[in-house]
Amino acid sequence: MDRKYWETMAPKYDEEIFDVLRNDKSGIIVKAIEEMASPEKTVIDIGCAIGKWLPVLSPLFKRVIAADISAINLKIAEEKYPEYTNVEYERMDMSADDLTVTPCDTAICINAILTDSLEKRINFFQSLSLCLQKEGSLVLVVPSLESKLYTNIIANRWNVDDAHDDEDPAGKKAILQINNIKQGVTDIDNVPTKHYLKEELELLLTLEGFEVRRIEKINYGWNTEFHKPPKWLKGPYPWDWMCTAKKIK
Ligand SMILES: C[S@@+](CC[C@H](N)C(=O)[O-])C[C@H]1O[C@@H](n2cnc3c(N)ncnc32)[C@H](O)[C@@H]1O
Secondary structure, three states: OOHHHHHHHHHHHHHHOOOHHHHOOOOHHHHHHHHHOOOOOEEEEEOOOOOOOHHHHOOOOOEEEEEEOOHHHHHHHHHHOOOOOOEEEEEOOOOOOOOOOOOEEEEEEEOOOOOOOHHHHHHHHHHHHHOEEEEEEEEEEEEEHHHHHHHHHHHHHOOHHHHHHOOOOOHHHHHHHHHHHHOOEEEEOOEEEEOEOHHHHHHHHHHOOEEEEEEEEEEOOHHHOOOOOOOOOOOOOOEEEEEEEEEOO
16 A cells, blocks of 8 residues: 555556545544634645545634545646635655655545555654654544454354355465454455454554553444445444544644
């Protein structure tokens, strides 16, 4: 999941990439953004992609920095929302060793720290801290490893979507999968994607100088995981983790 991957994905983004805003029926993320918003404050949308959160952010903040590693994503977002005149678009690699950024009052980062590279994730979390002024607020959403495992258990126990027909990997592929799962990396649509434990998320943010306020589930329907979810399958539902935090150091 490098820059090339996201540039290639950009033109087909809407069909290929999960829409967190549309699927968060509870509105918990929007509520968390509203709680930290102010017409005096700046916000940075880290990994903004084609700008789905801009209609939420632009009316709530003085200035919005829409940041992404993909130039094509940023161009699509800019063309889509000419009415949001307080938005500035910036190409930025949060995994770079030498990121220079003007810190903002607040930040959101919704399902953007997904890379399977540990080195890139370490830099990304350090950059998160650089993007915020002291006392700045963060809303972070990441895929949940607990949810992914729970979904796999259900799929295998009740043969959902004919899970029993899936071929087990062998040889090098199997070794790679074992090494990946040890660090919480598991495939979404055949792309190795980092998933996080709740405790891991808390530790990673604390080490970067954040005080974690809340970590909550963002629940989704089973149709986001299965083509044919069993009719009896209700809650607990699959989820992402949403974390609100304050930069204290
Ligand atoms: C799954 S999309 C999420 C988009 C958006 N936040 C949303 O919720 O609709 C992940 C985005 O993160 C961006 N991204 C990935 N790695 C990045 C990096 N190192 N620096 C900046 N953006 C990055 C990708 O280009 C992509 O647009």
